[in-house]
Amino acid sequence: MVILFPSKPSILACGAVAGPLENKSVFNSYFDSISEDERWGQKTNEQGHSKMIQEACDIVMKKADLKNLDVDYFLSGDLVNQMTPTNFAARELAISFIGLFSACATSVSSVIIASLLTELGASEYAIAGAASQHNAIERQFRYPIDYGAQKPATAQWTVTAAGYALIGKHDPKLPSIVAGTVGKVMDYGDVNPFHMGGAMAPAAYDTINSHLKKRHQKITDYDLIMTGDLGKIGLKILKAMFAQTDAKQEELQVFRDAGAEYYGEDEAFQAGASGAGCSASVYFSYIEQQLKTGRFKRVLLVATGALLSPMSFQQGESIPCTAHAIEITMG
Amino acid sequence: MVFFSFLIAFIVGGLICVVGQLIMDVGKLTPGHTLAILVVAGAVLDGLGLYEPLIDFAGAGATVPITSFGNSLTHGALAEAEKHGWVGVLTGMFEVTSSGISAAIVFGLIAALIFKPKGKAN
Numbered sequence: 001m002v003i004l005f006p007s008k009p010s011i012l013a014c015g016a017v018a019g020p021l022e023n024k025s026v027f028n029s030y031f032d033s034i035s036e037d038e039r040w041g042q043k044t045n046e047q048g049h050s051k052m053i054q055e056a057c058d059i060v061m062k063k064a065d066l067k068n069l070d071v072d073y074f075l076s077g078d079l080v081n082q083m084t085p086t087n088f089a090a091r092e093l094a095i096s097f098i099g100l101f102s103a104c105a106t107s108v109s110s111v112i113i114a115s116l117l118t119e120l121g122a123s124e125y126a127i128a129g130a131a132s133q134h135n136a137i138e139r140q141f142r143y144p145i146d147y148g149a150q151k152p153a154t155a156q157w158t159v160t161a162a163g164y165a166l167i168g169k170h171d172p173k174l175p176s177i178v179a180g181t182v183g184k185v186m187d188y189g190d191v192n193p194f195h196m197g198g199a200m201a202p203a204a205y206d207t208i209n210s211h212l213k214k215r216h217q218k219i220t221d222y223d224l225i226m227t228g229d230l231g232k233i234g235l236k237i238l239k240a241m242f243a244q245t246d247a248k249q250e251e252l253q254v255f256r257d258a259g260a261e262y263y264g265e266d267e268a269f270q271a272g273a274s275g276a277g278c279s280a281s282v283y284f285s286y287i288e289q290q291l292k293t294g295r296f297k298r299v300l301l302v303a304t305g306a307l308l309s310p311m312s313f314q315q316g317e318s319i320p321c322t323a324h325a326i327e328i329t330m331g
Numbered sequence: 332m333v334f335f336s337f338l339i340a341f342i343v344g345g346l347i348c349v350v351g352q353l354i355m356d357v358g359k360l361t362p363g364h365t366l367a368i369l370v371v372a373g374a375v376l377d378g379l380g381l382y383e384p385l386i387d388f389a390g391a392g393a394t395v396p397i398t399s400f401g402n403s404l405t406h407g408a409l410a411e412a413e414k415h416g417w418v419g420v421l422t423g424m425f426e427v428t429s430s431g432i433s434a435a436i437v438f439g440l441i442a443a444l445i446f447k448p449k450g451k452a453n
Contacts, residue, residue: 019450
């Protein structure tokens, strides 16, 4: 389903915060702050997760010279049960809050809703984004890190990072959201939670295709189509799917993936990065800054999410996946 | 010939671990499944009278891997069954293995008290 935003809500300010290990990221110079402590001085990983979200939102408000009272909505989500890190951050922020769960696609689904609220005139300033903290998410979905379980080469590394954007009225000097596509939930029967990239690629393909079709565009109309966390293997699958259409080989260069690039070629991170904070921290730092400098004129950000729970995969259920997209132009 | 017995222990122990790695990587099973399969395999092998000869042959190569825990379960059960009949099967199972289980609990507790798990270092 493609939604057009004729008033072109703008990204007024961004804040991206990351953990100590993310200093290794190729995007590290674009982040606003890198913590030396993976728990942000808190007692537990989950409390650190919450603190990280607050810090990112504080940076956003500081950049825009706003106080918490000035912000109308806080739209965010994470991957922990019942999203307590985000809920607890919202308690401290004291901004009207709706928790959103689209797994790792929340970075974009939150911006779509923020843009809708802005378009309706219901919101002057809305903060949208997502976050993930490695240790907390590993415990949630796989094994506690203390267990030291081995991971296969297709596994991806959940990032410790948060990315938030302030969405408001159109400003011709800033990146603006012109359209969004809410993805369907796709399921090709993949049951391996250590191979999410492969499971999510068809969802990304479907969302990109629907968006291009409804907008009467080709992939060449974009300077960049960046998926969230397909990883190295998932990105290959996505490119292969587009190679079967009429897209030429050199045109496939337009596709990039935040997760595949996040940690560079470091093999310690297997197939690349993942997590709700992966796409959020790249979109709302590197991409926003590149749009502002004019390197990109039109980009399609396609955040991908695997909608599983530890219980669903233990019960042998396959992994349903989704992808949401926003089209951003400069000015 | 001491060196030779070290070599055999190394190879046999390594091969048991290769089986475990294959169960995880090729069989796509979890570490929990792998553990259970190896314990059961050790128990069955001892029931067939094959594990003791393996220990005689490979020493620590056969006693250190988790398969030896299964071996001890069967061993204890059979030994007690001879003495006390069917009830011995139940009491005997943990007779030989109780030291291993207790050690795991005690050392686990000590480690949990002293250390705090952290993520990957920079």
